[in-house]
Amino acid sequence: MSTTAPALAFDLRPSATPVAPERRAELLAEPGFGRIFTDHMVTMRYAEGRGWYEAVLQPYGPISLDPSTSALHYGQEIFEGLKAYRQPDGGIGLFRPEQNARRFARSAARLAMPAVPEELFLESIRVLVEHDRDWVPSKAEDSLYLRPFMFATDPYLGVRPSLEYLYCLIASPAGAYFPRGVQPVSVWLSTEYTRAAPGGTGEAKCAGNYAASLIAQAQAAERGCDQVVWLDAVEHRWVEEMGGMNLYFVYGGDTLVTPELTGTLLPGITRDTILTLAADLGYKTEVRRISTDEWREAATSGAMTEAFACGTAAVVTPVGTVQGADGQFTVADGEPGEVTMKLRQALLDIQHGHARDTHGWLHRIG
């Protein structure tokens, strides 16, 4: 982690009743995703004219809110997602956390919210992970998922940027996404609903984007698909991303193509990492638009040899069958491809400390 001192000191009020070690071990045996939380959380308040204040590490627990709290009415809320990984020597590593800090600041700017200074964001993570270090799982591919978020707390029903905000950081142990081996997902090309339009909030990680996506995800499930693939809002033709993950396409077994960042996609940190990792492994990379017609034709002709999605939660996930309004097709034989699995392993090895971190991506905590 950075050595620059944050401007605000954290008041440490650890829990007097942390979960007993035996119970914690039981919970960590099968953590699943997003249901179990650690002993502590970090909160920090902001007020216009005062800046950030009252940074506290305290027991995890409910937050009391006035019913008129602005975020509950107008959705001025942003969040991040990153993971802490147990290292072979027992220490803990965070993967490119400064990138989450910067994306959080960009999301804040788009939602007319104050930025959390990068040092303060990183310090909040360090303080929580240090206190809840025993909650970082040791099992291969398990991790501690960290969820920083911030929302408007003005008790006011007028529509304007709030003058007060609450930043909060919670942590949740996460099991391997594919406990029984990597399985390709099937996807639904959504032409009826759009995730983001030019000038909208697509590149911000704000709550409203996810609320608006739920109906399309439900539609995908009705069609028997695991995930929805978002297309551009104007022509419903250009592939953007898949659920909460970015997409990659492999051509001829050696060239990776990923949709360009047009302002309507979330700039994934895993997407960015894979561009570098792929080059390290000797693959060619292209960042450009790709249409659903190209996807279908290239998959059918065999020019496209693999497709996969990537993101913090599931790392790298192969995409098998693709269904849309005008039929369905499968990428290659529908099985996880060689390039997909190579990149997946290369990324996991760096995150879990099994490979040399030549790009300085891993930030050690203890």
Ligand SMILES: Cc1ncc(COP(=O)(O)O)c(C=O)c1O
């Ligand atoms: C909509 C969306 N796209 C892509 C991603 C992947 O981003 P990252 O690799 O930073 O986890 C996420 C997850 O944060 C997401 O919610």
